[in-house]
Amino acid sequence: MIVVFGSINIDLVTQVERLPGAGETVLGPDYAAHPGGKGANQALAARRAGAAVALIGATGRDGFGETALLLLTADGVDLSHVARLDAPTGAAFIAIDRQGANQIIVAAGANAKAEPHALRRMSLSSDDILLLQREVPEEACLEAARLMKQAGGRVILNLAPAGPPSPALLALIDILIVNEHEALVLAQSLGWPEREPDAITQRLDAERGLIGIATLGAAGVVGWQSGVRRRLEAPQVTVVDTVAAGDSFTGAFAAALAAGYGLSGALQRGLAAGSLACTRAGAQPSIPRAAEIAALVGQSFL
Template sequence: MIVVFGSINVDLVTVVPRLPGPGETVKGPDYQVFPGGKGANQALAARRAGAAVAMIGAVGADGFRHEALSLLAAAGVDLSGVAALDAPTGIAMIAVDGRAENQIVVASGANSRADPAGVARRIRAGDTLLLQYEVPDAAVLAAAEAARAAGARVLLNAAPAGPVPPALARCLDVLIVNEHEAAEVAAAAGLPEAPRAFASAWAAASGGVCVVTLGAEGAVAAGPEGQVSVAAPLVKVVDTTAAGDGFVGAFAAALDRGATLAEALMDGVAAGSLAVETTGAQPSLPDAAAIRTRAAGLAARA
């Protein structure tokens, strides 16, 4: 079982000719509304990858909450730990340019009051807790400590970018970051900032696993048995919004079913590469069959 504690949003997405600079307005022809939020995206990604998933978080008592939860409910994610609060549902405003690069502004809303007590009530030994940084830092730490005390695996995707405090680091089995997030975590921890060097240094210092996603270059992971990397396949990129969340969800699902680090890395790269081929965060997340098919064409190397 994967328990996800994190954000639940609605994404408002518009395609623009180019991303705006400071103080600049850029027009888009229309917009689309999708369910989103890093926590919800990763929960759905893990569920579609084949894992049993429970979501812990919060939405508002407004019209957006139904949209925010719609695809999670349709996929069979357990939503009994999602609270409806007297607050607005979180939203993300996303601009995507012609090169599939994006610019995102998040308004946290109910996510700022997500209660980690739900994790303590649900998590069990042998489960996997999946965390991100779109809910308050104190809540992330409390959830990680509850999972560690229960004997569960703790996986943190340190996104949006931010340092990993020592108290939180001590709870982690797996850290997942992209290149930019790796540099910020490394700077705060006094570790080398180059992705491969950072992965190895974090793994050596923590005794756990560190994964750094490298965009079009794939991903690299380091753990007690050394370093492994997987190159990404060549694909037509439409929207990169869900690439990271697709990777994290599929990677977590693979570990939860007992896959090796190399196998989990291949599933993550496969899912991330599939996610960029479709517009919208949650609609782009692939199912288990598509992940297995693409992963079969990948190779892990030391």
């Protein structure tokens, strides 16, 4: 099973001609409200890729709370450990330009009070995977990681949004997933001179004993494990927007590991899922299903 401890948001999305600069207002024609949040997105991505998934997190008791859980409920994610709190449901404010690039502001709301205590009540084992991001408090992520490691399971951290992870959390991680910007922030926080994601993930592997993975957008993905480099090119797709592409990669990657794939096979499936998410608008509505992922893997990597 995959246990995701992370954020649950409502995404308010608008299309703009171009993204605004500092102090600038740019008008959009309308907006849409979609379920989102990195924890919820990755839980849905792993579930749609075929894994059994439980989500631990928090929403408010407001009108957005149920909306934020609609697609997770429909796809069969276990939501019995999601708390309903007297706080606003987390929200993301997303602008997307004509090329599919985006700017995102996230208001934490109930996510700031999310707790991982439900892990203590779950029957965890060495077959389980904990998936973490950085939209809930790091101390809570640290507790969740300790609980999973005590059970013998694996811990994956997606270092998103970008920020320096604590040494204590890094010490509990088995796999670290970053994009290009997050890789640079990580290197700077560790005092490393490397600036290229390839070199940074190689050093994570060599010095920290972590599987280091860097997603490279249209250029694909690179991963390092036990001194071995995996480098895959991204499938060619028509980009509508890039919202949830990283979450789709991470969830599908974790699902492939849970299904018994090795690193290369998991990277293929994560890359296919992330690429497919770029072909549709929105966060959770864009997340692909297992059959689509398998078909694109078959076309692109075999």
